[in-house]
Amino acid sequence: MKWSEISIHTTNEAVEPISNILYEAGASGVVIEDSFELLKERENRFGEIFQLDPDDFPEEGVIIKAYLPINSFLGETVEEIKDAINNLILFNIDIGLNKVTISEVNEEEWATAWKKYYNPVKISKKFTIVPTWENYQPVQSDELIIELDPGMAFGTGTHPTTVMSIQALESTVKPGDTIIDVGTGSGVLSIAAALLQAENVIALDLDEVAVHSARVNIKLNKVQQTVSVMQNNLLDGIQVEADVIVANLLAEIIIRFPEQAYALLKEKGYFITSGIINQKRKDVEDALISAGFTIIETLVMEDWVTMVAQKI
Numbered sequence: 090m091k092w093s094e095i096s097i098h099t100t101n102e103a104v105e106p107i108s109n110i111l112y113e114a115g116a117s118g119v120v121i122e123d124s125f126e127l128l129k130e131r132e133n134r135f136g137e138i139f140q141l142d143p144d145d146f147p148e149e150g151v152i153i154k155a156y157l158p159i160n161s162f163l164g165e166t167v168e169e170i171k172d173a174i175n176n177l178i179l180f181n182i183d184i185g186l187n188k189v190t191i192s193e194v195n196e197e198e199w200a201t202a203w204k205k206y207y208n209p210v211k212i213s214k215k216f217t218i219v220p221t222w223e224n225y226q227p228v229q230s231d232e233l234i235i236e237l238d239p240g241m242a243f244g245t246g247t248h249p250t251t252v253m254s255i256q257a258l259e260s261t262v263k264p265g266d267t268i269i270d271v272g273t274g275s276g277v278l279s280i281a282a283a284l285l286q287a288e289n290v291i292a293l294d295l296d297e298v299a300v301h302s303a304r305v306n307i308k309l310n311k312v313q314q315t316v317s318v319m320q321n322n323l324l325d326g327i328q329v330e331a332d333v334i335v336a337n338l339l340a341e342i343i344i345r346f347p348e349q350a351y352a353l354l355k356e357k358g359y360f361i362t363s364g365i366i367n368q369k370r371k372d373v374e375d376a377l378i379s380a381g382f383t384i385i386e387t388l389v390m391e392d393w394v395t396m397v398a399q400k401i
């Protein structure tokens with residue numbers, strides 16, 4: 090498959106809104122080329138373990154790169170992205186040079202482009218995410234390591250929506266639990282659940298590339314005895330009683346199935362919903378409450394919200 094690399098030279102201030110625009114346009118991840126801010130932010134928030142090479146970054150401003158599949162909608166998507174970025178001026182956001190360039194990359198280059206920016210990152214009290222090509226040694230005795238090859242599926246494991254999902258799993262999963270992971274992507278949340286000693290994990294994704302990528306990562310982390318991966322639309326046809334259901338999907342998709350989640354959960358079971366952009370928070374809260382859930386915790390990182398709802 091051919092991919093298009095969209096590269097936007099902008100300011101620090103515009104990084105978050107532009108990243109959101111790119112995610113909403115279907116990018117499966119963004120790369121931010123700004124040595125100073127990136128290192129500072131990662132050190133503060135997650136405790137970045139390896140340093141990036143400052144030679145790889147622009148002298149002034151920030152370059153944001155994202156990868157979009159080349160299909161018949163690409164032209165339209167790029168125009169929508171440009172319009173959305175220009176509209177940021179209306180919100181008094183400085184978009185700087187606002188230089189947008191598009192180039193074509195093949196699958197191999199796409200995969201390699203990621204590797205340069207993808208390092209071991211400590212994302213929660215227990216978990217560190219390590220790319221497959223790094224030889225990483227744990228620094229804490231109780232540290233849990235997730236090895237990932239993000240491949241073509243969403244989920245380098247360090248996106249705020251994933252980080253908060255893992256933090257929520259850490260506080261809800263008990264040894265012996267049954268977990269359902271809706272929209273597994275790279276399989277990262279299922280692997281986390283298995284490492285937290287869940288006994289049975291069902292990983293579901295609609296996209297066959299994600300299903301393949303999840304299977305590779307699950308094997309890599311040696312949790313294939315616990316995790317089974319299936320191509321499936323949301324919870325359709327699933328009949329397993331679960332202790333925890335986790336869904337890192339867009340708000341628009343989450344609001345379609347809280348009733349199904351409620352029906353599958355055991356009493357006191359948890360429904361973790363992530364991938365919710367702040368503006369859509371109320372829609373998800375309403376859908377959860379009307380299905381019978383009680384929201385017991387809300388996590389917020391950057392513009393993203395994760396909710397932990399319980400069947401009580």
Ligand SMILES: C[S@@+](CC[C@H](N)C(=O)[O-])C[C@H]1O[C@@H](n2cnc3c(N)ncnc32)[C@H](O)[C@@H]1O
Binds near residue numbers: 245250251275321
């Ligand atoms: C935001 S990614 C989350 C990946 C991973 N769980 C994580 O936390 O990093 C969302 C995933 O949901 C999948 N997805 C989207 N719509 C779906 C649906 N209707 N049923 C199942 N999976 C879906 C996508 O293919 C994608 O892999």
